[in-house]
Amino acid sequence: MSGSQRRRDEELRCVDVVAAIAGGMVESGAARRALFTDAAIAASLPAEQLAIGPYPLSFLAGCVRSLGLDGVLQLPELLVGEEPTLLVRAWMSAARSGRSPDVVGDEVFARWLEMVAVLLDSRRTATSVPVxxxxxxxxxxxxxxxxxxxxxxxxxxxxxxxxxxxxxxx
Structure with a gap:
């Protein structure tokens, strides 16, 4: 990994993902673009550190579509382990704050989770060593x-x- 990539990751670690989710869920335009770009990339960094794989996030996106964000938030353990569950629960709580439950908002958040999953998979593929x-x-x-x-x-x-x-x- 080059120095510029590390610097970019370090810059993205400063992004307030929870605030970006809260803003991007209630506003379209620049806030929504930031949600699906910098915030999604920034969210993939701690997820990667906690060894959250792309499949569990994609699965949760499907759960959000099926149960709604409120229904998924009621589940006792969203992912395996306390730290991954706390991280994803913070994202989901931010997505739920400031708006009433609705299918459109749930779909936006499900797509965001899928974006983070794709980024995790891309980062994993880009950094893996061929065997x-x-x-x-x-x-x-x-x-x-x-x-x-x-x-x-x-x-x-x-x-x-x-x-x-x-x-x-x-």
């Missing part, structure tokens, strides 16, 4: 590997190359 399937130069058909076949405990060697499967290696 080789095999340490052998021959790839997955290395002769140093074995595979289990039909009977319990019966083992056979895996072919040295794909040519043995096609008959071209003989």
């Amino acid at each position: 080789r399937a095999s340490a052998s130069a021959d790839g997955p058909f290395s002769s140093s590997r074995t595979a289990t076949t039909g009977a319990v405990g019966e083992r056979r060697d895996v072919p040295d190359s794909a040519d043995q499967f096609t008959g071209r290696g003989e």
Whole structure:
């Protein structure tokens, strides 16, 4: 990660996500754009630190659509663990403050949660290190590997190359 990316993350850590949610939920225009840009990126940072994955946030977005924000807020544990639950509950409480329950507002917040999930997935993909399937130069058909076949405990060697499967290696 370059220094400019770290600096940008540090700048985004200063964004008041809860205030941006509260403002973006009741106002359109610049406040709504800030909700779906800087605030969503800023929200992904503590979520990433707490190891909240994209799938749980996407699942919660579906729950918001099904139960409504008020219904989801009544659930005892939104995510696994106290800290992730407190973080997401703060976001949901901010989304609920200053407005009456309505389907449109619930949809806006569900879309925001999905945006944070996409950002988490993107950050995870961008920072992951590719892992080789095999340490052998021959790839997955290395002769140093074995595979289990039909009977319990019966083992056979895996072919040295794909040519043995096609008959071209003989």
